[in-house]
Amino acid sequence: MKSTALTxxxxxxxxxxxxYAGFNMPVQYEGVSxxxxxxxxxxxxxxxxxxxxxxxxxxxxxxxxxKVCSNDxxxxxxxxxxxxxxxxxxxxxxxDLIIYKMKEESYLLVVNAGNIEKDWNWISSKNDVGxxxxxxxxxYSLLAIQGPKAVEAMQSLTSHDLSEIKFYNFxxxxxxxVEHVIISATGYTGSGGFEIYCKNSEVxxxxxKVFEAGASYGIKPIGLAARDTLRLxxxxxxxxxxxxxxxxxxxxxxxxVTKFTKExxxxxxxxxxxxxxxxxxLVGFELDDRGIPRHGYDIVDGNGNKIGVVTSGTMSPSxxxxxxLGYVPAIFADAGSKINIQIRKNAVPATVVKTPFYKA
Numbered sequence: 610m611k612s613t614a615l616t617x618x619x620x621x622x623x624x625x626x627x628x629y630a631g632f633n634m635p636v637q638y639e640g641v642s643x644x645x646x647x648x649x650x651x652x653x654x655x656x657x658x659x660x661x662x663x664x665x666x667x668x669x670x671x672x673x674x675x676k677v678c679s680n681d682x683x684x685x686x687x688x689x690x691x692x693x694x695x696x697x698x699x700x701x702x703x704x705d706l707i708i709y710k711m712k713e714e715s716y717l718l719v720v721n722a723g724n725i726e727k728d729w730n731w732i733s734s735k736n737d738v739g740x741x742x743x744x745x746x747x748x749y750s751l752l753a754i755q756g757p758k759a760v761e762a763m764q765s766l767t768s769h770d771l772s773e774i775k776f777y778n779f780x781x782x783x784x785x786x787v788e789h790v791i792i793s794a795t796g797y798t799g800s801g802g803f804e805i806y807c808k809n810s811e812v813x814x815x816x817x818k819v820f821e822a823g824a825s826y827g828i829k830p831i832g833l834a835a836r837d838t839l840r841l842x843x844x845x846x847x848x849x850x851x852x853x854x855x856x857x858x859x860x861x862x863x864x865x866v867t868k869f870t871k872e873x874x875x876x877x878x879x880x881x882x883x884x885x886x887x888x889x890x891l892v893g894f895e896l897d898d899r900g901i902p903r904h905g906y907d908i909v910d911g912n913g914n915k916i917g918v919v920t921s922g923t924m925s926p927s928x929x930x931x932x933x934l935g936y937v938p939a940i941f942a943d944a945g946s947k948i949n950i951q952i953r954k955n956a957v958p959a960t961v962v963k964t965p966f967y968k969a
Contacts, residue, residue: 610628610631611631611632611633611659612633613632613633613658613750614809614810614812615813618813619830623638624636624832625832629722629833630722631659631722631723632722634656634833635832635833636832636833636834637832637835638831638832641834644834644835645835645838645926645927647756647827648798648839649757649800651826651828652754652755652762652763652823652826653754653755653756653828653829654754654816654831655753655831655836656816657804658750658751658812660720661720661724661746662717662718662744662746662749662806663717663743664741664742664743664745665715665740665741666714666715666716667714667740667741669739670714671714672740673735673740674716675871676735676738676872676874677735677873677874678693678694678695678706678708679695679696679858679863679866679873679879680693680694680867682710682716685708685710686710687713688710688778688780689779690793691707691708691866692705692866693706693708694866695732696858696874696876697874698874698875700857700879701856702853702854702858703724703727703728704721704724704727704848705721705846705848705852706718706720706728707719709791709793717745717806719751725746729742735874748808748809749806749808749809750808750809750812751804752804752805752807752812752816752819753797753803754802754803754819754823755796755797755798755800755801755839756798756802757800757801757969758827759802761826762822762826766786766818767784769782771792774793774794776795777795779792779794784805784815785818786814786818790807790815791804797836797839797840798839798840798843799839799842799965799967800969805819837921837923841922841932841934842927842965843964843966843967844965844966846861846891847921850934851920851921856891857879859879859882860888860889860890864883867879869883888938890937890938891936892934892936892937892942892946893961893963893966894932894961895931895932895960895962896933896957896958896959897960898957898958899931900952901923901924901931902919902931902933903919904921905918906918906950906952908935908949908950909948909956910949913956915951916941916948917935917936917937917941917948918936920934921933922934922935925966925967927967931950931957933950947959947960948961
């Protein structure tokens, strides 16, 4: 089991640590609901150093990225980031990721922790153009400082005006006494804030100064369990649950980052699927009665026939009701459609809704 550079710090704070994507990670500190509320209303910090970082550089870097990624990375300018995914050749998804344009001919790809080796091998196998690739994952740490008070709480730590960094933009500069830190207005919670990329040797200093600066704002460490409830309230996909090697990106609602202005892996088949419409669609739903939907539960129609499966589900701390994502036939995918979630012996009625579930 791998550790992050902050594992000892989490242990000292009393975190409950669990195996996740091959790492020993903090799942919670004081409790999921309290931590969730901290991020929605204040500011909290996640250690997400298990994520992977690849640097792709050289005259053919963009060519390789365009070939393996669904989105159009040629639209990126220095200081901007882009959400994308890696299609496979059979209609599914290798991984979803964020692409950062660091410099001309230099891009940082941030991938999911459980897919680091798989993604590296996949991209390498497509690199017949001579792009330079470096796996920075073992050497870098990542903190997600999230919540509506993040800008104000962190401003004293940097000379950059944090309020001017727009969503999916970033700067490289000073932060918490460390130079050349990536300060990125990205995140997975829907409550604003930043992600901080730094070297493993620097992250403890940054963590300590972040908590000093945020003390008067009620800053707290947050575990991965609250990260999951926060992202689910936004309707964000989680790789391994809502999307995987066998799920269609079109069915998953990722058509908005699938750009057919260029050729990429499996683009012709995906274009055809988008034009004809997928048979199934990933939808958000809210339970009409009490209950908690969970990953793997069946979705059934009014006659008890299985029509789909829940890919993510929880009791929403913000809405105080059961919410979830799942794939259903297209005829059940419109907002307002009635479905049922099979929770043990009960078919609990639910309504298909537009995501995000949570609106600030």
